[in-house]
Amino acid sequence: xxxxxxxVDNNVDSEKSYSQAVDLLNAGELVAFPTETVYGLGAIxxxxxxxxxxxxxxxxxxxxxxxxxxxxxxxLENYVADISDKARKCMxxxxxxxxxxxxxxxxxxxxxxxTAGLDTVGIRMxxxxxxxxxxxxxxxxxxxxxxxxxxxxxxxxxxxxEQDLTGKIxxxxxxxxxxxxxxxxVIDLTLETPVILRPGAITKEMFxxxxxxxxxxxxxxxxxxxxxxxxxxxxxxxPNAPVLLIEKxxxxxxxxxxxxxxxxxxxxxxxxxxFEQLTPEWFFTLGETQEDMAANLFHALRACDLTTADVVLAxxxxxxxxxxxxxxxxxxxAGGKWYKLK
Ligand code: AMP
Ligand code: MG
Numbered sequence: 001x002x003x004x005x006x007x008v009d010n011n012v013d014s015e016k017s018y019s020q021a022v023d024l025l026n027a028g029e030l031v032a033f034p035t036e037t038v039y040g041l042g043a044i045x046x047x048x049x050x051x052x053x054x055x056x057x058x059x060x061x062x063x064x065x066x067x068x069x070x071x072x073x074x075x076l077e078n079y080v081a082d083i084s085d086k087a088r089k090c091m092x093x094x095x096x097x098x099x100x101x102x103x104x105x106x107x108x109x110x111x112x113x114x115t116a117g118l119d120t121v122g123i124r125m126x127x128x129x130x131x132x133x134x135x136x137x138x139x140x141x142x143x144x145x146x147x148x149x150x151x152x153x154x155x156x157x158x159x160x161x162e163q164d165l166t167g168k169i170x171x172x173x174x175x176x177x178x179x180x181x182x183x184x185x186v187i188d189l190t191l192e193t194p195v196i197l198r199p200g201a202i203t204k205e206m207f208x209x210x211x212x213x214x215x216x217x218x219x220x221x222x223x224x225x226x227x228x229x230x231x232x233x234x235x236x237x238x239p240n241a242p243v244l245l246i247e248k249x250x251x252x253x254x255x256x257x258x259x260x261x262x263x264x265x266x267x268x269x270x271x272x273x274x275f276e277q278l279t280p281e282w283f284f285t286l287g288e289t290q291e292d293m294a295a296n297l298f299h300a301l302r303a304c305d306l307t308t309a310d311v312v313l314a315x316x317x318x319x320x321x322x323x324x325x326x327x328x329x330x331x332x333x334a335g336g337k338w339y340k341l342k
Pocket of ligand 2: 145146154
């Protein structure tokens, strides 16, 4: 299959690209599109044959459910059995935006493989002009996980989607680099005290101002319990070379690089901009602030695959605010491993 990547911006030709995307989706095909978090790989969420193509294109395990994207608030009640007060407050505060809410699903409306056998469904209204325009023109719900091969870092640029899915999907709408850079926060509102299943740009602190206490289990706590979000149990975000975490301390990082190089390793370093003066074989910046770090992380992890580095060192951050989301992705990409200084 030939894969087209079409730039969508404010020029007239973009209208043709949107029409092409809508036609492909209506014909049961897949279309990748930008959202404010990462690129999504979409299929119409009521078409089971189309949704199954997502699992095939990504190589995604079939027990890992998909998030359903909607373009208007009104559609929500078509797909979910009950909208609680807390859910309404979150919608008012954070939609459209980088938030997925888990609801009890209305039976027999969405394709079976969207929910992967669960009685719940994750729904989000994204806040990206291209995603919203596509959803509103289509007027149907779109099931969309991140548009990467399963296990790889999520795509934050159209070209990342092309690298992973060329030949497997007909169309990528390219709207440039995404803003947030990490996937949406997933919160389960079907529980007495809501639980954050995946941290993201909408933080625990932000929820608590709107709906009171919420739980945010750490990555380790999540691994110990039964997985509530099936995605939690899979390897994720990994470049080809192993990733090792390290404190954000220049002396420690300098020693680690030296020790690894003495053992004959070629090192890629992911760290804040002011670590550039150190001497790894490759340096990829994570920027200055936590927002920069979220936006740059997947790009940096993917960049490692374009080098011949055989080990990746990545500096950590705190788990305050969006740091929780960054650390969640970093810990998964490293499989929880840290560099141990000799
Ligand atoms: P991605 O495929 O990268 O967009 O990630 C989607 C995430 O949402 C995965 O971690 C899924 O396991 C999670 N998810 C989707 N639907 C549900 C659901 N009904 N219940 C719990 N987690 C869900
Ligand atoms: Mg994903």
